[in-house]
Structures are given as structure tokens and as C-alpha cells.
Amino acid sequence: MTYDRLSRVFYNESVRNEMLVSMEIINENSRLKSELTRRDVQLFIDTGNGFSEDQSIVLPYIGQGDFSFWLNDYGRFHRLRFDPINDSVVLRLSGLELTTDAGRTVDLQATGSNSTITVEDIYYFTTNDPQIMFDLVGIDGSNFQSARIRVEFLETGPSAVRAAVDAVTADYRRQLATKDAELRH
Structure with a gap:
């Protein structure tokens, strides 16, 4: 695997992980907001x-x-x-x-x-x-x-x-x- 492909895979994996973390934070915020309603x-x-x-x-x-x-x-x-x-x-x-x-x-x-x-x-x-x-x-x-x-x-x-x-x-x-x-x- 070339460096360029490897960096794209890493970048995509990194972006995907960041998105998953963001979604977890959003879900947790929604859950907390729901509890405080x-x-x-x-x-x-x-x-x-x-x-x-x-x-x-x-x-x-x-x-x-x-x-x-x-x-x-x-x-x-x-x-x-x-x-x-x-x-x-x-x-x-x-x-x-x-x-x-x-x-x-x-x-x-x-x-x-x-x-x-x-x-x-x-x-x-x-x-x-x-x-x-x-x-x-x-x-x-x-x-x-x-x-x-x-x-x-x-x-x-x-x-x-x-x-x-x-x-x-x-x-x-x-x-x-x-x-x-x-x-x-």
C-alpha cells in the first residue's frame, strides 16, 4: 500500500471515528436533555x-x-x-x-x-x-x-x-x- 493510500485510509478511519464520537455526544446530550425536560x-x-x-x-x-x-x-x-x-x-x-x-x-x-x-x-x-x-x-x-x-x-x-x-x-x-x-x- 502506498503512503498516499495509507494516509487516505487513516484519514477516513479518523474522520469516521470522529463522526462516531460526535454522534455519541449528540445522543448523550439528547438523552440528558430528555431527562431534564x-x-x-x-x-x-x-x-x-x-x-x-x-x-x-x-x-x-x-x-x-x-x-x-x-x-x-x-x-x-x-x-x-x-x-x-x-x-x-x-x-x-x-x-x-x-x-x-x-x-x-x-x-x-x-x-x-x-x-x-x-x-x-x-x-x-x-x-x-x-x-x-x-x-x-x-x-x-x-x-x-x-x-x-x-x-x-x-x-x-x-x-x-x-x-x-x-x-x-x-x-x-x-x-x-x-x-x-x-x-x-
């Missing part, structure tokens, strides 16, 4: 003036399960927005249940989100400000006492971003296979 869940209540911090309820992030929010102080409202965590996340949303003063319950389905992709009831968020919307279309929002949200956190932080990329890739592959099958017939 405020871990709260928040429900925003729109009483006609849009969503604001003043009309929201913050609860500590507990990982899994049910989150109950008391709505007595908000009067009539039109929409709810659930912010499950202040980080990238993959979660399964089982639903939102409103309970009236009389004990009657109303189940709401999500009407929108800023997820990268949603597959059935699993939401993949790559943003650090995930949001799920619920509209009270055709429902009188004046006498609700509480809201209960059932959610299962599957991934958070960098692993949630990787899972979202995998889900998007799988969805594109499925769409391509469907189109390919249509074109063959």
Missing part, C-alpha cells in the same frame, strides 16, 4: 378565547394510567387540548371521558393533533410540544365537573423520534405496496 401533563380549556396557560390545569407526569382534571372553575367551554408531556413521545390514547355534575359521562374522541403520524390509537410525536385536540361539537359544555384521560406512554425522548421514523417508513412502504398492487391489476 419538565415532565408534566397539561389540559387546556377553551372557554371562547382560545387556549392559554391561564385556563389550563397542570399535573405531574406519572408515566401511565389515568389523569383526572377538575373542571368546576371553568364554566362553559368549547374545546379541550391535552399536552401529554413536554418531550417527543409515542403514546396510546384510550380516550377522554367528561363527567357532569349529575354523574353522567360523555366520551370524546380526539379531533386533531400535531402528531407526525397516528396509527389507530397510537400517536407518534417528534415535537417537544405534543398536542391532542377534543372538540365539544353538539355537546353542551356548561356542566362538566371533571375530565379523565386514559393514556399509555410507550416511548419518550430520542427513542420516540426513532419510533416515529420507523412508523412513517412502514406507512410509506404500505402505501407503495398498495399502489404497486393497484397498478399490476
